[in-house]
Amino acid sequence: MFYREAGQFKTSYKADQAVFPIFQDKVFVAIWLLIGFVVIPMLANEYVFRAIFIPVIIMALAAIGLNLLVGYCGQVSLGSGAFMAVGAYAAYNFMIRIPDLNPLICFLLGGLSATVVGVIFGIPSLRIKGFYLAVATLALQFFTDWTFSRIDWFTNYTPSGSIAVQPVAVWGFVFDSPIRKYLLCLTVLVIFTIIAKNLVRGRIGRAWMATRDMDVAAEIIGIRPIFAKLSAFAVSSFFIGVAGALWAFVHLGSWEPLAFDINLSFSILFMVIIGGLGSIVGGMLGAAFITLLPLFLNQLPIWLGINMSTAMVSHLEYMIFGALIIFFLAVEPLGLARIWQITKEKLRLWPFPH
Amino acid sequence: MNDNDRKLGPTLLKADNISLAFGGVKALTDISFEVKEREVLAIIGPNGAGKSSMLNVINGVYHPNAGSVTYKGTVRQQMKPHEAAKQGIARTFQNIALFKGMSVLDNIMTGRTLKMSAGFLAQCLYVGRARNEEIEHRKKVEEIIDFLQIQSIRKTPVGRLPYGLQKRVELGRALAAEPTLLLLDEPMAGMNIEEKEDMSRFILDVNDEFGTTIVLIEHDMGVVMDLSDRIVVLDYGKKIGDGTPAEIRNNKEVIDAYLGVSD
Ligand SMILES: Nc1ncnc2c1ncn2[C@@H]1O[C@H](COP(=O)(O)OP(=O)(O)O)[C@@H](O)[C@H]1O
Ligand SMILES: [Mg+2]
Numbered sequence: 001m002f003y004r005e006a007g008q009f010k011t012s013y014k015a016d017q018a019v020f021p022i023f024q025d026k027v028f029v030a031i032w033l034l035i036g037f038v039v040i041p042m043l044a045n046e047y048v049f050r051a052i053f054i055p056v057i058i059m060a061l062a063a064i065g066l067n068l069l070v071g072y073c074g075q076v077s078l079g080s081g082a083f084m085a086v087g088a089y090a091a092y093n094f095m096i097r098i099p100d101l102n103p104l105i106c107f108l109l110g111g112l113s114a115t116v117v118g119v120i121f122g123i124p125s126l127r128i129k130g131f132y133l134a135v136a137t138l139a140l141q142f143f144t145d146w147t148f149s150r151i152d153w154f155t156n157y158t159p160s161g162s163i164a165v166q167p168v169a170v171w172g173f174v175f176d177s178p179i180r181k182y183l184l185c186l187t188v189l190v191i192f193t194i195i196a197k198n199l200v201r202g203r204i205g206r207a208w209m210a211t212r213d214m215d216v217a218a219e220i221i222g223i224r225p226i227f228a229k230l231s232a233f234a235v236s237s238f239f240i241g242v243a244g245a246l247w248a249f250v251h252l253g254s255w256e257p258l259a260f261d262i263n264l265s266f267s268i269l270f271m272v273i274i275g276g277l278g279s280i281v282g283g284m285l286g287a288a289f290i291t292l293l294p295l296f297l298n299q300l301p302i303w304l305g306i307n308m309s310t311a312m313v314s315h316l317e318y319m320i321f322g323a324l325i326i327f328f329l330a331v332e333p334l335g336l337a338r339i340w341q342i343t344k345e346k347l348r349l350w351p352f353p354h
Numbered sequence: 355m356n357d358n359d360r361k362l363g364p365t366l367l368k369a370d371n372i373s374l375a376f377g378g379v380k381a382l383t384d385i386s387f388e389v390k391e392r393e394v395l396a397i398i399g400p401n402g403a404g405k406s407s408m409l410n411v412i413n414g415v416y417h418p419n420a421g422s423v424t425y426k427g428t429v430r431q432q433m434k435p436h437e438a439a440k441q442g443i444a445r446t447f448q449n450i451a452l453f454k455g456m457s458v459l460d461n462i463m464t465g466r467t468l469k470m471s472a473g474f475l476a477q478c479l480y481v482g483r484a485r486n487e488e489i490e491h492r493k494k495v496e497e498i499i500d501f502l503q504i505q506s507i508r509k510t511p512v513g514r515l516p517y518g519l520q521k522r523v524e525l526g527r528a529l530a531a532e533p534t535l536l537l538l539d540e541p542m543a544g545m546n547i548e549e550k551e552d553m554s555r556f557i558l559d560v561n562d563e564f565g566t567t568i569v570l571i572e573h574d575m576g577v578v579m580d581l582s583d584r585i586v587v588l589d590y591g592k593k594i595g596d597g598t599p600a601e602i603r604n605n606k607e608v609i610d611a612y613l614g615v616s617d
Binding site for chain 2: 012013016017195198199201202203204206207209210212213214216217218219220221222223224231278
């Protein structure tokens with residue numbers, strides 16, 4: 001009975017249309033924000049920020065972005081790594097070529113560059129679907145891999161081809177310590193999550209979902225497929241591009257093209273599938289899960305006192321990922337988010353099961 | 355139907371010599387007919403007669419090989435479905451074409467897409483027009499929900515609903531566009547008697563209250579005779595009859611081809 005709607009009658013559509021119409025949801029969100037901005041900064045140490053929270057947050061941003069495209073609009077993409085690369089390299093080039101440009105502006109410009117690339121590579125989606133579209137986005141992945149390792153202009157002619165950047169400084173405030181980086185990323189994630197939520201509950205989100213569920217019917221209602229699909233590519237790439245810039249500048253600090261290869265694209269797609277297609281919170285859960293699982297598997301033999309080689313651990317990781325992907329695709333396509341929702345529904349009834 | 359002349363307005367839609375073929379299959383051959391404003395026109399005929407194809411031509415899903423459609427006085431060879439939507443043509447499908455992953459409310463809200471105009475930034479932030487128009491259109495959608503008596507399922511994902519209710523929601527989604535011309539492709543197929551009665555009542559009410567012109571495809575002759583002002587009969591892609599229910603009932607060719615078998 002912690003979580004129930006009974007007695008919360010909406011007296012206006014405005015109240016019912018609110019982001020979180022149920023009071024307990026508001027409380028939940030407030031608690032999560034409190035944990036994120038106050039409790040974690042007080043408790044966590046540098047290692048935890050660097051190894052867990054910062055990568056999880058940035059990946060959550062990327063996964064939410066991809067979910068807008070795949071989960072909400074139904075367009076498969078294997079190009080997330082590429083969009084992150086575009087975001088990162090574009091932000092870098094804006095930063096070194098335009099003196100004194102605010103790094104946050106550079107990140108946004110990185111995101112916008114990814115948007116442009118996303119719209120261009122989204123054009124095939126007007127003609128092809130599913131598997132074929134996935135292959136087309138894969139082409140983008142190879143294209144960016146090649147571009148950023150072969151065209152030296154993008155890396156400012158650094159001999160090694162890798163890029164190293166200074167800690168991000170905004171108006172003299174330097175995001176150099178893990179806790180500062182964490183708070184920066186968390187703030188960005190919160191803002192982008194709100195935007196994603198707003199989009200999916202409004203006209204544009206309905207246009208995406210309608211296109212996903214039944215494109216002929218969507219068009220007959222007046223939703224132009226070109227608008228729905230390309231806007232989903234645009235917004236999704238923007239999110240992923242900004243995530244790429246954060247990943248490079250805030251998390252990695254120095255990187256080479258390999259940091260954004262096909263494996264990253266797959267990881268983000270797995271986050272979306274495991275987290276839950278068509279769910280914002282799913283993106284976060286998936287990102288946390290996929291980032292934490294290897295750490296957990298590395299620790300497990302130590303906790304259990306078993307002697308296991310690192311190679312074995314990484315093989316195990318692949319097997320578990322594989323099994324989970326199949327499980328979620330076959331059994332629970334709505335992913336962890338659905339399990340989360342079921343838990344909430346149980347809580348809503350608890351302690352009376354009926 | 356003596357009150358027809360009082361009720362009906364000028365011609366809203368006119369099909370002229372429409373022909374449509376898929377490879378070697380002639381779905382429609384030289385079809386012409388008219389629909390008057392506020393009329394309920396039924397298209398009947400056996401399976402494969404070309405009824406659905408005709409609706410698809412009217413709202414731009416199929417482009418005819420020959421002939422033209424005149425709608426609101428403008429002649430066109432072809433147009434895109436979203437253009438048809440903009441001009442006030444809405445429809446439902448023979449095989450339900452709802453947005454399965456969305457709730458009843460969202461499905462019907464989607465029907466109002468063309469009436470919304472908030473900019474992208476306003477939608478990102480859910481402020482200003484984006485917020486106001488969501489609330490304003492929600493009111494309209496609730497009216498439709500009340501009209502169709504589906505209040506209790508408004509938050510249910512449509513995929514979970516029984517067939518009859520899905521058909522009703524699909525009608526709601528089409529109504530949300532406040533169409534001038536409503537095309538219904540077998541709105542009562544697979545329904546029990548009670549559901550058919552409900553659906554018939556909704557269709558008549560829509561026609562009465564909002565003056566919506568309706569073109570419907572239906573197999574149940576009882577329903578067709580009750581609902582329609584006029585009937586067009588297709589058989590193997592050809593028009594074999596066009597007239598009031600009384601005229602159709604006595605049309606020799608129609609009886610031979612169609613009615614004789616079912617009655
Ligand atoms: N998209 C299509 N591709 C090929 N043939 C089609 C298509 N749509 C309809 N047809 C054919 O056109 C004819 C008329 O079909 P249809 O309009 O669906 O008939 P009805 O709705 O009267 O049962 C049928 O022979 C059908 O097979
Ligand atoms: Mg049909």
